[in-house]
Amino acid sequence: MLEIFFGSHDPTTLNRQGPDKGTQYRSIAFYKNENEKNLIEKYIKKLTNSNIYNNKIVTEVKELKKFYIAEEYHQNYEKRNPNNPYIKAVSVPRLKKFKTNFPSLLKHKR
DSSP states (O other), X not given: OHHHHHHSSOTXXXXXXXXXXXXXXXXXXXXXXXXXXXXXXXXXXXXXXHTOSSSOOOOEEEEOOOOOOOOGGGTTHHHHOTTOHHIIIIIHHHXXXXXXXXXXXXXXXX
């Protein structure tokens, strides 16, 4: 899961992902217990030591205190709005990149 999380966004940009800016776009990994916290911190250290990124990883590591389900209009947004310019310009290319980087994690249609 950590490999997917860090491999599917840029953890070195503070409060930004692609064209989206603001604190709501920060890279953040939540944990429920000390074991999860240690796994996240260890993975960040591994990435830092391997010099995969040119810039410092700025992902916040915070305890999960409460989870909020997104509003209904956010649910399945891409599927319900395939012609939206943002979907075409940002979401689809991001999904294609994910499919290229993590093919073994994809479910195959039967």
